[in-house]
Amino acid sequence: MQAYIMAFLVGGLICVVGQLLMDLTSLTPAHILVLFVVLGGILSAVGLYQPLVDIGGAGATVPLPGFGHTLVSSTFEEINNSGFLGIFSGALKGAAVGITVAVVFGFTMAVLFNPKG
Amino acid sequence: MSLNDSGYKNQQFNQRYQKMYEQVKPKPPLVQNLVGAFVVGGLICTVGQVFQNYFLAMNLSVKSASAMTTAVMIFLGALFTGLGVYDELGRRAGAGSTVPITGFANSIVAPAMEFKREGYVLGVGAKLFVIAGPVIVYGLLTSVVTGFIYWLIH
Numbered sequence: 001m002q003a004y005i006m007a008f009l010v011g012g013l014i015c016v017v018g019q020l021l022m023d024l025t026s027l028t029p030a031h032i033l034v035l036f037v038v039l040g041g042i043l044s045a046v047g048l049y050q051p052l053v054d055i056g057g058a059g060a061t062v063p064l065p066g067f068g069h070t071l072v073s074s075t076f077e078e079i080n081n082s083g084f085l086g087i088f089s090g091a092l093k094g095a096a097v098g099i100t101v102a103v104v105f106g107f108t109m110a111v112l113f114n115p116k117g
Numbered sequence: 118m119s120l121n122d123s124g125y126k127n128q129q130f131n132q133r134y135q136k137m138y139e140q141v142k143p144k145p146p147l148v149q150n151l152v153g154a155f156v157v158g159g160l161i162c163t164v165g166q167v168f169q170n171y172f173l174a175m176n177l178s179v180k181s182a183s184a185m186t187t188a189v190m191i192f193l194g195a196l197f198t199g200l201g202v203y204d205e206l207g208r209r210a211g212a213g214s215t216v217p218i219t220g221f222a223n224s225i226v227a228p229a230m231e232f233k234r235e236g237y238v239l240g241v242g243a244k245l246f247v248i249a250g251p252v253i254v255y256g257l258l259t260s261v262v263t264g265f266i267y268w269l270i271h
Contacts, residue, residue, distance in 0.1 A: 003170065004167070007159075007162045008163045011165075012154075012159030015216045016154055019211050022212050033215065033252050034251050057166050059165075061187070062162045062187075062218050062219075064216055068260075072263050072264070076264065079267055086264065087268055090260065097184040097188055101192065105191060105192050107229070107241060110230040110233060113201075114233070116204075
């Protein structure tokens with residue numbers, strides 16, 4: 001039960017940060033998504049995102065900064081395993097499932113459905 | 118002369134109109150938006166946690182369980198965008214529906230669906246990446262730059 005509460009709190013708070021940016025700045029949702037992935041990646045690189053994942057579980061992995069964390073943490077892991085080449089192979093290895101699923105189901109749904117109105 | 122004159126009057130009118138508009142324009146109800154984003158974003162992540170726990174209970178590793186959870190959440194975001202439900206939710210939830218990975222799926226399906234009439238290559242195929250493209254570009258740049266620094270240090 002506690003895992004669900006923590007996921008709710010951490011995930012909710014990350015979205016509140018996004019909402020503040022939306023309402024108080026002129027950033028578009030696209031800018032915020034890009035910003036969050038980059039921020040998540042940087043926080044991951046300096047070792048601050050993994051603790052958030054340990055606390056919030058899906059509350060930290062489901063929001064977009066979690067995608068940045070996946071990219072950077074799997075890059076570091078690949079560098080540990082295969083050295084220099086890992087800089088270029090790690091990120092996509094880690095994000096392979098997410099990107100492929102997004103393209104396949106994104107395409108399928110766009111073909112199957114039509115916009116409302 | 119008279120043309121210039123009317124141009125000046127026009128400009129004056131526009132300025133006055135702009136001022137009036139700024140005064141009466143509805144301010145975004147910030148607190149209400151923040152609560153909406155918190156609740157909806159929190160709930161989406163809680164759904165993610167349900168799948169995460171389910172996959173962990175199936176004896177998947179943490180990494181595989183996270184990947185499966187991401188896959189399911191993307192599928193659901195894409196499906197509900199197709200059904201027209203997700204954008205309805207977004208009108209109320211703002212960032213609460215944009216920031217989770219389901220919003221990333223929404224940003225892929227919505228423009229692809231919208232531009233389907235431009236064909237399957239330049240319509241669907243290209244517009245899938247209108248927002249996902251920049252996200253992947255900057256995400257990869259971040260991981261290569263931080264990865265290079267990490268490689269230098271270790």
